[in-house]
Amino acid sequence: MSAGRWDPEIYLRHASERLRPAIELLARVPLEDPEVVVDLGCGTGTSTSLLRERWPGAEVTGVDNSEAMIASARAEVPGVGWVLADIRDWSASVPVDVIYANASLHWVDRHDVALPRLLEQLADGGVLAVQMPLNHGEPSHLLITETAADARWQDLLAPLLRPSPVADPAWYHELLRPMVTSLDLWETVYHQELTGDRPVLDWVRGTALRPLLTALADEAPELVEEFEHELGARLASAYPPDAAGRTRFAFRRVFFVARR
Template sequence: MSDWRPGLYLKFADERTRPARDLLAQVPLQDPQSIYDLGCGPGNSTALLVERFPQASVTGIDNSPAMLDAARIACPSARFLDDDLTDWMPDWPPALLFSNAALQWVPGHLGVLERLAGTLGEGGVLAVQMPDNLMEPSHRLMQEVAEQGPWSETLRLASAARDPLPAPIVYYRRLKPLFSRLDIWHTTYNHPLQGAAGIVEWVKSTGLRPYLDPLTECERVAFLADYESRLAEAYPEDDRGTVLLRFPRLFLVGQR
């Protein structure tokens, strides 16, 4: 895939940061010394960690050079490293491993979570939030367009769609033996956006990327036109042209 586009991602900075705030509010630590922000993106979640724990050593991990450049500007007091979460390991037992909307992109992320949990120090916390929205119209429709358009074979070979998240009980059974306490919950956000075009802008920087990247420019234009027309039917506008984008997210917080 092409590199991430921080400016496009941050068009909805408040909405994208809100789940990180909600996750951080449930972290049961007072004074952690070493914190890693896994999949830190443009540094919006890292800034929250620095603000709450100003005495901690905070390190952001991401494999997008563009996102890391933006993060270093947004949060100069933190350290940032270019690495892949698929096999990344901390140099020493951390107090907090924090990840906001990143691990859903990592193949076999349940195994990654198990490995990361094993690196925590005594009392350490793993706090994770992942979108759980593949059954929402916003994502079902992009898959429909991918399968029914003239680009279907291209996208099939590119494996554009990410895998759905397992059920909460799967996470609980795999991870509970590694923690003294494990909380898992869902929160559904409802984001007001300006019509179907607003939903397209929202997902362009995230869920649509694997679908659009393999296409030619002409194919992208046609894909987006088809997708937006289907969204307009699935998300009727109110008299002000507003739609609500329903967005479920899975949260888990485990403490060793």
């Protein structure tokens, strides 16, 4: 299936809020028939299945550092190779036509080192396609840091807090443009409409909050409920629902498609 026949609009009609950025990133990759495609930080393989769907003739490989994620992906997505590896250390065995990294490189520090290294893995004319959250300055993330600093769990959680390595788009332009033949760089703010009793808390549970909750569950499970209650109250104050019970949550993301 070539790029001309792969229609992202079909997927977007049925996509969840979390999948939409992955589809929009993939839609901007300009290659029709790549031979070697890598999903870097593939998780459970949801985005990998999109890559396989668009390019069924390609050799598609998913890379992740979680055994559980790789096991789930292998069970759900056939016809794909799976590699258990830390994306900070991963190296391709052959030049790659597409390296696709959707919501994974924000876990990697020193983008000034990591991104040039990934570009070196590309074949001539190959593409590095990246999407990363850029929400570290929003109330949701600031309140996570503030709550984690409470004395009740500070010793356990403080070591897990790290400055986001994700920079503004202008920084990526300055870094990448001299290294590539073309650079498609953009930023999108998704205004999500959330519902439920603790909608923002439920949203960040699966993203920024995950390492903290895992640490609490492993080391001090008796504090999980107390921590969630404290953070949930602060988030509810920062993100009040409207009269119909809907909570607007802005999520900023940076994208780029760099061609070698």
